[in-house]
Amino acid sequence: MTAIGDLDRVDCWMRAVAGTLLAFGLIGCGASTSPCQLAAEHVASCLGETTGTTTGSCDADGAASILAQSCEQITGASGKFDNVITSLICRITGHFCPTPSASIPPLKYGEASADQIAAEASEFEGYAMQIQQVQRNNQQVHGGAIDRGFHQKTHICVQGQLDVDPNRPDFAQFGVFAQMRSYPIWIRFSNSVGYSQSDALPDTRGMAIKVQGADGYAAVQDFLGSTAPTQLFPDAKGAMEYALMNSDPDPLVYPKYLADNPSIALGVAKYATTFPLITTSLVNQDFWSSSVISLGPRAVKFNYQPCQDKVPLDFLTSEYLSDDLKARLAQQSICYNFRVQFQADTGSTVATPIEDASAAWTTPFYVVGKITIPQKSSSDIEEESAACASMSFSPWNTLAEHTPLGNTNRARKAIYEASRANRQGH
Numbered sequence: 001m002t003a004i005g006d007l008d009r010v011d012c013w014m015r016a017v018a019g020t021l022l023a024f025g026l027i028g029c030g031a032s033t034s035p036c037q038l039a040a041e042h043v044a045s046c047l048g049e050t051t052g053t054t055t056g057s058c059d060a061d062g063a064a065s066i067l068a069q070s071c072e073q074i075t076g077a078s079g080k081f082d083n084v085i086t087s088l089i090c091r092i093t094g095h096f097c098p099t100p101s102a103s104i105p106p107l108k109y110g111e112a113s114a115d116q117i118a119a120e121a122s123e124f125e126g127y128a129m130q131i132q133q134v135q136r137n138n139q140q141v142h143g144g145a146i147d148r149g150f151h152q153k154t155h156i157c158v159q160g161q162l163d164v165d166p167n168r169p170d171f172a173q174f175g176v177f178a179q180m181r182s183y184p185i186w187i188r189f190s191n192s193v194g195y196s197q198s199d200a201l202p203d204t205r206g207m208a209i210k211v212q213g214a215d216g217y218a219a220v221q222d223f224l225g226s227t228a229p230t231q232l233f234p235d236a237k238g239a240m241e242y243a244l245m246n247s248d249p250d251p252l253v254y255p256k257y258l259a260d261n262p263s264i265a266l267g268v269a270k271y272a273t274t275f276p277l278i279t280t281s282l283v284n285q286d287f288w289s290s291s292v293i294s295l296g297p298r299a300v301k302f303n304y305q306p307c308q309d310k311v312p313l314d315f316l317t318s319e320y321l322s323d324d325l326k327a328r329l330a331q332q333s334i335c336y337n338f339r340v341q342f343q344a345d346t347g348s349t350v351a352t353p354i355e356d357a358s359a360a361w362t363t364p365f366y367v368v369g370k371i372t373i374p375q376k377s378s379s380d381i382e383e384e385s386a387a388c389a390s391m392s393f394s395p396w397n398t399l400a401e402h403t404p405l406g407n408t409n410r411a412r413k414a415i416y417e418a419s420r421a422n423r424q425g426h
Helices: 012-028 035-046 060-067 071-076 082-096 114-119 121-142 236-247 253-260 262-274 320-331 378-388 407-423
Strands: 154-164 182-191 205-212 220-226 292-295 298-306 334-342 365-373
Touching (some): 154 205, 154 320, 236 407, 298 365, 320 334, 320 378
Antiparallel strands (some): 182 205, 298 334, 334 365
């Protein structure tokens, strides 16, 4: 029970509204257990009107639980006054009941146990050796120096800005998004494979950002997005095996691997036809976290959604993605809305699992910030991209409030560290 205050602190007209609300709930909504009536009673309680049991206080959990059924559901109840009730409930409760976000879970459902996480350590050591083998394979097949195990080719890497959205919900105000401020950031666009290939060839693309001064001081926070909303495999074991087979210098290994694993071959085909492996322009493209991170006490996925109108591109050359970015930035800034979606408040891991990176979430998105890349000349882009070349982007460059979650992310810590060490000659 959360105290709201005495009637003396509530304007007379607001008390009248609460009384009217309660009357509408009793008269217009019919059944005594209807959402309209119950929500009206809770609002009246918030405002200090008696409901027969409580005066001057608000059963915040009860009110929020009822209101979480959504305005649309309340509107759908029977009774001619429902639209009026809906409007008033939504407006008043937002001001007087402190937990309108009850549909957002306070816990992370379905995390692996401490024992399960401890047992993963030896597996991750194997993945670290595998990614270094992938790097050596890529070097043998494609030439050049040992480079990034994934996302080797940079389209551009430039400086920009992340502005925290003033209208972000209170339940999203953690970590980077805790305070209203602007951050300097680096933004790196890339192809996903661990070697350089033509932009015209099918591939998922990456957009990683590095937030500087993420804690107000020197800390950095990396957010890694991809054009695929989910990953091909639920966990790191399948992903690393696939990467190793796909990079093998023997051209017969990968086809044989797919032939021996028809379910994987089917998954690859489905993946290739579901997500945009050839995109017209990266400024038109959504990017997704695919795996799960923390936002304070809750589990989220995130998304970068383009702000600008989509403009078609009618040419595909080996460097068309970077050429397009440079041409657009020479004329104007580009931007993306930074959005988060929360794990469903069901206590179930079926709809929004943490440990299965291949599962899509369908929960609503909330805008928490805006990424902007200002207009730049080609020479500035080249200079900034050169300065960025040695940077490392990892989900484990993180604040505690954004700790990565799930098997895939836990494995990425060992994999990314091994990849970085290998390309730096350690």
